Amino acid sequence: MKALVYHGPGKRSWEEKSRPELEKPTDAVVRLTHTTICGTDLHILKGDVPAVEDGRTLGHEGVGVVESVGEGVANVRPGDRVLISCITSCGRCDYCKRGIYAHCRDGGWILGHLIDGTQAEYVRIPHADNSLYPLPEGLDSEAAVMLSDILPTGHEIGALNGEVGLGDTVAIVGSGPIGLAALLTARFYSPARIIMIDPDENRLSMARSLGATDTIAGDAVDAVMKLTDGEGVDVAMEAVGIPETFDVCQRIVRPGGHIANIGVHGKSVEFRLEELWIKNVTIRTGLVNTNTIPVLMRILESGGVDAAGLITHRFGLDEIEAAYEAFSRAAEEKAVKMLLTAE
Known part of the structure; x- marks a missing residue:
């Protein structure tokens, strides 16, 4: 063969x-x-x-x-x-x-x-x-x-680990295959808003066709905070696997929110525990x-x-x-x- x-x-x-x-x-x-x-x-x-x-x-x-x-x-x-x-x-x-x-x-x-x-x-x-x-x-x-x-990964490690719920605002950092699968499966739980973040406009266009309500190609942190009136998001999903995108998630999650790390990381990230502990944030990651x-x-x-x-x-x-x-x-x-x- x-x-x-x-x-x-x-x-x-x-x-x-x-x-x-x-x-x-x-x-x-x-x-x-x-x-x-x-x-x-x-x-x-x-x-x-x-x-x-x-x-x-x-x-x-x-x-x-x-x-x-x-x-x-x-x-x-x-x-x-x-x-x-x-x-x-x-x-x-x-x-x-x-x-x-x-x-x-x-x-x-x-x-x-x-x-x-x-x-x-x-x-x-x-x-x-x-x-x-x-x-x-x-x-x-x-x-x-x-x-x-990709669908079970987006669902289990993204939507379920992130505890996406009715009316939530969700941000997914990375609009590659896994990020788009997380978008598709997060929609099962009727969030009010799904924000897709990626520098690639082609992938953002696909994200919009699959149901994203907002897309961001530029400065993600500032843009998300403007979209949410400074509140941040209920669920931030990391779907790339690099320190920079994990850091975006830490900066945009609101008090009481969830970070769901889907990406495969090859090196350590800076964990901003000194900022997150007081926000009652839940962070979950895993292999599907x-x-x-x-x-x-x-x-x-x-x-x-x-x-x-x-x-x-x-x-x-x-x-x-x-x-x-x-x-x-x-x-x-x-x-x-x-x-x-x-x-």
Whole structure:
């Protein structure tokens, strides 16, 4: 089979690789029909994730068809069209029983990280019963790919951690794929205002089309305070992963508000505890658990959210090198989500 293989910082190759086989009774092998590229994949290629070894197949999102299952798999069978969760969960360990699948003792984020991932023609999925989700017949595969990672991440780490509520004013710092997913899912809770902040006018235009009430490209702190009559926001979501954007969140949150950190940070931030403690502010962060995939799937099935609207570029799976090149120049290419199709 063909796969996108990591060979150290700055090195990747679309090359021949052995087709994965069942290794445990709880495994399934899935033939990929759709996958995508995540910002985390770019971090890996920059060498920011040293646990990823030379020879690893990248990718942790996708939709496909089950090819084979181990004798211990009960929930899916060959021929089923399935969603692949970016988080692998055994369903049995203490963390899984608490719903914290991200820290499964025999799983978590391992696809494209510690084991071969989904940017390939085939992938082995451990703990298939808890890590694959059969797709309803009417659910479009393009939209379904967004359920692997970005929609549950935006929902769980953004909207739920931020405790978005009826009538709230929400600011999302960063209008990339995760920030836009946070926008889509925050709307489930009927905030009065959603302010999107990003220097890229193309992304702000997409944010407006997806329901943002206000957009800011310039000095975010001053602009937010003017929009809120000096009060600040009820919920500030950080969706970039750099110190500057986290600092914006600290400066714009109002007393009693919430900061939800979604972005993946590669270095320390300045934590303004001396200013925040007296404001009764709650700060939460985390790695997605994907335990809200079932409810999000029902919302997509009913047409309640336009997940496919996040896709800006489409490629064949064998064009993945070109897709990476475009995604690495996101601002220039006006890229948000890249869809790679093997069908």
